[in-house]
Amino acid sequence: MRVSSILSSSVRVAPQQERSARRLAGFLQAAAELFAEAGFEATTMQAIADRSNSSIGALYNYFPDKESVAATLRAQYAQQLQARLHSLVAASAKLSAPQFAESFIDCIATFARERPAWLNLHAIAIPATRNRTAHKDLRASIANAFRVKNPSLPSERALLAANVTIQIVKGMKTLYLESETKSRGLIEAEFRKVLSSYLEGVLSRSPTD
Numbered sequence: 001m002r003v004s005s006i007l008s009s010s011v012r013v014a015p016q017q018e019r020s021a022r023r024l025a026g027f028l029q030a031a032a033e034l035f036a037e038a039g040f041e042a043t044t045m046q047a048i049a050d051r052s053n054s055s056i057g058a059l060y061n062y063f064p065d066k067e068s069v070a071a072t073l074r075a076q077y078a079q080q081l082q083a084r085l086h087s088l089v090a091a092s093a094k095l096s097a098p099q100f101a102e103s104f105i106d107c108i109a110t111f112a113r114e115r116p117a118w119l120n121l122h123a124i125a126i127p128a129t130r131n132r133t134a135h136k137d138l139r140a141s142i143a144n145a146f147r148v149k150n151p152s153l154p155s156e157r158a159l160l161a162a163n164v165t166i167q168i169v170k171g172m173k174t175l176y177l178e179s180e181t182k183s184r185g186l187i188e189a190e191f192r193k194v195l196s197s198y199l200e201g202v203l204s205r206s207p208t209d
Contacts, residue, residue, distance in 0.1 A: 024062055026052040028076070031069045036116035040070060040124045067126045074121045081111050081118075082138050089138075092145040097203050100145075101196035108169055109188050112176065123177050139163060150203045161202045168195050 030051035034043040045066055049056040063069045084107050092100050112119055142162035147153050153161075172191040176184055 023052075023054065023058065026054065027059055027062060027069070028073055031066070032073055032115070032117040035070065035073070035120050040066070040120060040126075045069075070121055070124070070126045073117065074126070077111075077115060077118045077121070079134070080115075081108075082134055084111065085138060086141055089141045089145045093148050097149070097199040098196040101199050102192050104165070104169065105172065105188055105192045105195060108172065109184070112173075112184075119173065119176055122173060139166065142166070146199075146202060153202070157202075161199075164198065165195065168198065 027048060031043070031048045034047055034051060038047075043066060045059055045063075046056055048066070048069065049059045052059075063072070085104075088103055088107055095103060139159060139162045142165060143155070143158035146158045146161050147155065168191065172187060175187050179187060
Protein backbone atom coordinates (compact mmCIF):
# COMPACT_ATOMS: atom_id res chain seq x y z
CA MET A 1 0.00 0.00 0.00
CA ARG A 2 1.47 3.32 -1.02
CA VAL A 3 1.34 6.30 1.30
CA SER A 4 -0.88 8.12 -1.18
CA SER A 5 -3.48 5.35 -1.07
CA ILE A 6 -3.36 5.29 2.73
CA LEU A 7 -3.98 9.03 2.88
CA SER A 8 -6.74 9.01 0.30
CA SER A 9 -8.68 6.44 2.35
CA SER A 10 -8.43 8.13 5.75
CA VAL A 11 -7.49 11.82 5.35
CA ARG A 12 -10.13 14.40 4.48
CA VAL A 13 -7.82 16.47 2.29
CA ALA A 14 -4.66 14.84 0.94
CA PRO A 15 -1.74 17.31 1.01
CA GLN A 16 -0.88 18.79 -2.37
CA GLN A 17 2.08 20.97 -1.31
CA GLU A 18 5.23 20.29 0.68
CA ARG A 19 4.10 22.56 3.50
CA SER A 20 0.83 20.69 3.85
CA ALA A 21 2.65 17.36 3.75
CA ARG A 22 4.96 18.50 6.57
CA ARG A 23 1.99 19.62 8.66
CA LEU A 24 0.24 16.27 8.15
CA ALA A 25 3.44 14.41 9.04
CA GLY A 26 3.68 16.55 12.17
CA PHE A 27 0.15 15.60 13.21
CA LEU A 28 0.89 11.91 12.73
CA GLN A 29 4.18 12.12 14.63
CA ALA A 30 2.49 13.94 17.51
CA ALA A 31 -0.30 11.38 17.59
CA ALA A 32 2.18 8.49 17.57
CA GLU A 33 4.01 9.99 20.55
CA LEU A 34 0.81 10.53 22.51
CA PHE A 35 -0.62 7.10 21.71
CA ALA A 36 2.63 5.58 23.00
CA GLU A 37 2.85 7.77 26.10
CA ALA A 38 -0.76 8.11 27.23
CA GLY A 39 -2.62 5.46 25.25
CA PHE A 40 -5.37 5.82 22.69
CA GLU A 41 -8.24 6.51 25.09
CA ALA A 42 -6.45 9.29 26.96
CA THR A 43 -5.28 11.05 23.80
CA THR A 44 -7.50 13.82 22.45
CA MET A 45 -7.57 15.72 19.20
CA GLN A 46 -6.68 18.87 21.13
CA ALA A 47 -3.63 17.16 22.63
CA ILE A 48 -2.49 16.10 19.16
CA ALA A 49 -2.87 19.66 17.87
CA ASP A 50 -1.03 21.07 20.88
CA ARG A 51 1.83 18.57 20.59
CA SER A 52 2.28 19.45 16.92
CA ASN A 53 2.18 23.20 17.65
CA SER A 54 -0.81 23.66 15.39
CA SER A 55 -4.45 24.59 15.71
CA ILE A 56 -7.29 22.16 16.34
CA GLY A 57 -9.01 23.53 13.23
CA ALA A 58 -6.03 22.59 11.07
CA LEU A 59 -6.07 19.08 12.50
CA TYR A 60 -9.77 18.67 11.79
CA ASN A 61 -9.11 19.82 8.26
CA TYR A 62 -7.25 16.53 7.76
CA PHE A 63 -8.96 14.14 10.17
CA PRO A 64 -12.57 13.97 11.39
CA ASP A 65 -11.60 12.23 14.66
CA LYS A 66 -8.74 10.50 16.45
CA GLU A 67 -9.91 7.10 15.16
CA SER A 68 -9.04 8.18 11.63
CA VAL A 69 -5.65 9.43 12.85
CA ALA A 70 -5.00 6.04 14.47
CA ALA A 71 -6.19 4.18 11.38
CA THR A 72 -3.79 6.15 9.20
CA LEU A 73 -0.87 5.45 11.52
CA ARG A 74 -1.71 1.75 11.69
CA ALA A 75 -1.90 1.49 7.91
CA GLN A 76 1.46 3.24 7.55
CA TYR A 77 3.03 0.95 10.12
CA ALA A 78 1.70 -2.10 8.28
CA GLN A 79 3.22 -0.83 5.03
CA GLN A 80 6.59 -0.16 6.65
CA LEU A 81 6.71 -3.52 8.43
CA GLN A 82 5.82 -5.43 5.28
CA ALA A 83 8.62 -3.66 3.43
CA ARG A 84 11.10 -4.83 6.07
CA LEU A 85 9.80 -8.38 5.99
CA HIS A 86 10.00 -8.48 2.19
CA SER A 87 13.66 -7.45 2.43
CA LEU A 88 14.28 -10.18 5.00
CA VAL A 89 12.60 -12.81 2.84
CA ALA A 90 14.64 -11.68 -0.18
CA ALA A 91 17.84 -12.40 1.76
CA SER A 92 16.59 -15.68 3.23
CA ALA A 93 18.44 -17.92 0.75
CA LYS A 94 21.64 -17.26 2.70
CA LEU A 95 20.07 -18.02 6.08
CA SER A 96 19.61 -21.32 7.87
CA ALA A 97 16.22 -22.10 9.44
CA PRO A 98 17.35 -20.92 12.92
CA GLN A 99 18.89 -17.78 11.41
CA PHE A 100 15.72 -17.03 9.46
CA ALA A 101 13.61 -17.52 12.59
CA GLU A 102 15.86 -15.26 14.63
CA SER A 103 15.90 -12.58 11.93
CA PHE A 104 12.11 -12.73 11.57
CA ILE A 105 11.54 -12.31 15.31
CA ASP A 106 14.22 -9.61 15.54
CA CYS A 107 12.55 -7.70 12.71
CA ILE A 108 9.27 -7.56 14.63
CA ALA A 109 10.98 -6.76 17.95
CA THR A 110 13.04 -3.94 16.45
CA PHE A 111 9.98 -2.48 14.75
CA ALA A 112 8.07 -2.51 18.05
CA ARG A 113 10.92 -0.73 19.83
CA GLU A 114 11.28 1.91 17.12
CA ARG A 115 7.53 2.58 16.94
CA PRO A 116 6.11 2.21 20.47
CA ALA A 117 2.65 3.31 19.35
CA TRP A 118 2.40 0.34 16.96
CA LEU A 119 1.47 -2.23 19.58
CA ASN A 120 -0.92 0.13 21.35
CA LEU A 121 -2.82 0.65 18.12
CA HIS A 122 -3.26 -3.11 17.70
CA ALA A 123 -4.92 -3.32 21.11
CA ILE A 124 -7.86 -1.09 20.19
CA ALA A 125 -10.85 -1.51 17.93
CA ILE A 126 -10.61 1.13 15.22
CA PRO A 127 -11.73 1.02 11.61
CA ALA A 128 -8.83 0.36 9.27
CA THR A 129 -8.35 -0.32 5.59
CA ARG A 130 -6.64 -3.67 5.26
CA ASN A 131 -4.58 -4.20 2.16
CA ARG A 132 -5.38 -7.84 1.45
CA THR A 133 -3.25 -7.86 -1.70
CA ALA A 134 -0.13 -6.79 0.21
CA HIS A 135 -0.83 -9.39 2.91
CA LYS A 136 -1.28 -12.09 0.29
CA ASP A 137 1.92 -11.06 -1.48
CA LEU A 138 3.87 -11.26 1.79
CA ARG A 139 2.63 -14.79 2.46
CA ALA A 140 3.52 -15.81 -1.09
CA SER A 141 7.03 -14.36 -0.72
CA ILE A 142 7.60 -16.28 2.51
CA ALA A 143 6.26 -19.47 0.93
CA ASN A 144 8.59 -19.05 -2.07
CA ALA A 145 11.53 -18.56 0.29
CA PHE A 146 10.65 -21.83 2.01
CA ARG A 147 10.53 -23.65 -1.33
CA VAL A 148 13.95 -22.28 -2.27
CA LYS A 149 15.33 -23.85 0.89
CA ASN A 150 13.35 -27.07 0.42
CA PRO A 151 12.53 -27.59 -3.29
CA SER A 152 10.61 -30.77 -2.44
CA LEU A 153 8.11 -28.79 -0.38
CA PRO A 154 4.71 -28.69 -2.15
CA SER A 155 3.40 -25.20 -2.85
CA GLU A 156 0.31 -25.68 -0.67
CA ARG A 157 2.46 -26.90 2.22
CA ALA A 158 4.80 -23.92 1.78
CA LEU A 159 1.89 -21.48 1.85
CA LEU A 160 0.51 -23.14 4.98
CA ALA A 161 3.94 -22.86 6.62
CA ALA A 162 4.04 -19.16 5.70
CA ASN A 163 0.64 -18.66 7.33
CA VAL A 164 1.74 -20.51 10.46
CA THR A 165 4.90 -18.38 10.62
CA ILE A 166 2.84 -15.20 10.48
CA GLN A 167 0.47 -16.51 13.15
CA ILE A 168 3.39 -17.37 15.43
CA VAL A 169 4.59 -13.79 15.15
CA LYS A 170 1.06 -12.50 15.85
CA GLY A 171 1.10 -14.61 18.99
CA MET A 172 4.27 -12.87 20.10
CA LYS A 173 2.60 -9.50 19.55
CA THR A 174 -0.33 -10.62 21.71
CA LEU A 175 2.00 -11.55 24.57
CA TYR A 176 3.81 -8.25 24.13
CA LEU A 177 0.55 -6.45 24.84
CA GLU A 178 -0.22 -8.59 27.88
CA SER A 179 3.24 -8.25 29.45
CA GLU A 180 5.44 -5.56 30.89
CA THR A 181 8.10 -4.05 28.65
CA LYS A 182 10.89 -5.59 30.70
CA SER A 183 9.56 -9.08 29.85
CA ARG A 184 9.75 -8.65 26.07
CA GLY A 185 13.28 -10.01 25.81
CA LEU A 186 12.17 -13.29 27.37
CA ILE A 187 9.12 -13.43 25.11
CA GLU A 188 11.26 -12.91 22.02
CA ALA A 189 13.66 -15.66 23.10
CA GLU A 190 10.82 -18.14 23.56
CA PHE A 191 9.28 -17.34 20.20
CA ARG A 192 12.66 -17.67 18.49
CA LYS A 193 12.79 -21.22 19.83
CA VAL A 194 9.24 -21.97 18.69
CA LEU A 195 9.68 -20.57 15.18
CA SER A 196 13.15 -22.08 14.74
CA SER A 197 11.92 -25.54 15.75
CA TYR A 198 8.93 -25.27 13.44
CA LEU A 199 10.93 -24.07 10.43
CA GLU A 200 13.61 -26.71 10.86
CA GLY A 201 10.89 -29.32 10.58
CA VAL A 202 9.26 -27.68 7.58
CA LEU A 203 12.47 -27.13 5.64
CA SER A 204 13.80 -30.62 6.18
CA ARG A 205 10.68 -32.65 5.44
CA SER A 206 10.21 -34.75 2.37
CA PRO A 207 7.08 -34.48 0.20
CA THR A 208 5.68 -37.62 1.82
CA ASP A 209 5.82 -36.21 5.38
